[in-house]
Amino acid sequence: MPEPEVARIGRLLRSGRSFFIAAHQSPDGDTIGCALALYSVLRRMGKKAVVFSTDPVPASLSFLPFFKKVKAGTPPAPGFDTAVLMECSSPSRAGNVAEILAAAKQVINIDHHRTSERYGTVNYIDKSASSTAEMLYGVFSAMKVKLTADEAACLYSGLVTDTGRFQFPVTSPRTHMVAAGLLEAGAPAAKINKLVYDVAPLPALKTLGLALHNLHLEHGGRTAVSTLRLKELRGVGAAASDAEGVVNRGLMVPGVQVSVLFREDQERVNVNFRSSGRVDVSAIARGFGGGGHRNASGCKMRLPFEECVSRVLSAIKKSY
Ligand SMILES: [Mn+2]
16 A cells, blocks of 8 residues: 555655745745744754745735745755645646756655646645644644644644635535644634734725625616725725735625626736635636636636626526
């Protein structure tokens, strides 16, 4: 019987000496939390480790222990014996790292997305896992690593962000068992939950206010539509990131199946879709050159604002 991935990863983490740890593009709490937890565990084992993010890490994650250890932007020179990619479905998701991977003796791919390519020496892919944090916790447990409170905080942050505070359907009994283990190791759960979900810059709150003010229903109450015009966004001093998550609110209205947000910037109209289930919004986004998942997708359009809205709304109408 082949050695299970968890045991193989444990063996490679113990035998490697220098580690390149990469997060994915547009990094989130899971990919960064895992990268930093692994960084700390490896450093405590006396190994060399570098955490790389091709994109800047959002300031909203700056509460994470070891946050300053992330090297964002240009990748380091090759020369690591082991590379670990955190939820990167393909190596390019980690940025310009092909040379580093080619020079490494071992490449470890840890991911909970079904679309992951099997590019690693070890591919630990578990689509039933809520998060990469849940998977990495299993690796550390199998290695009998006793996590520090800071490492537990990093993994707990990944767990909380990927499950929406244990609300998404992907949350399982195992997710809660892992959370319990992380609390036992000292993760400050209440503090992390507050920092992730109850802290927002004023422009982000104002942007949410604008989007909710502009919200209306179409298609007999099945579609929630909201708009954010450039002039409005400028009026509240909003950046593009301040509109993140706003589109989810439309799904709160009973009977709504698709929520769509049109956000205007200098060059284009950014369209975000959310679906509560039946409608595949990735197909709608693809029709306009975008993409995404069944329940969350987006596209960018270079047409006059009103024309974007009417084209997209008629595409949504056809999907019912
Ligand atoms: Mn994840």
